[in-house]
Amino acid sequence: MELKLTPGEEDDKVQPMQCPGCGAKIEVRHTHYPHFSCPNCRETICVAPEYLLKIRILSAIVSFGITYFLGMRGLLFVVVAIFGFLATASIATVIGLVVTPPMIEKCTQGPYISLKL
Numbered sequence: 001m002e003l004k005l006t007p008g009e010e011d012d013k014v015q016p017m018q019c020p021g022c023g024a025k026i027e028v029r030h031t032h033y034p035h036f037s038c039p040n041c042r043e044t045i046c047v048a049p050e051y052l053l054k055i056r057i058l059s060a061i062v063s064f065g066i067t068y069f070l071g072m073r074g075l076l077f078v079v080v081a082i083f084g085f086l087a088t089a090s091i092a093t094v095i096g097l098v099v100t101p102p103m104i105e106k107c108t109q110g111p112y113i114s115l116k117l
């Protein structure tokens with residue numbers, strides 16, 4: 001009996017940090033907010049919005065928590081927490097891309113998201 005290895009088995013599942021269009025590996029340096037082009041096929045793609053939302057919620061909790069425990073209250077608390085959140089969210093997004101690679105999605109909203117004002 002012969003053991004049949006099938007390394008070329010069909011696997012259409014898109015992996016994290018992979019272009020949904022052509023399957024090319026997306027490097028962290030290729031990613032931009034809110035969207036960017038695949039370095040291989042030029043498809044307009046973006047990091048999954050759920051991922052960015054999770055990062056922001058976590059950053060907000062961490063930032064507001066630290067500001068509170070530092071003993072800041074009132075207007076100072078709000079100002080420091082917001083600046084802390086912006087800094088934490090930026091750092092967490094970059095670190096998050098490396099530590100927990102997000103799914104990459106086709107950007108369906110076009111080049112610019114209209115605010116519909």
Ligand SMILES: [Zn+2]
Pocket residue numbers: 019020021022023024038039040041042043
């Ligand atoms: Zn691609």
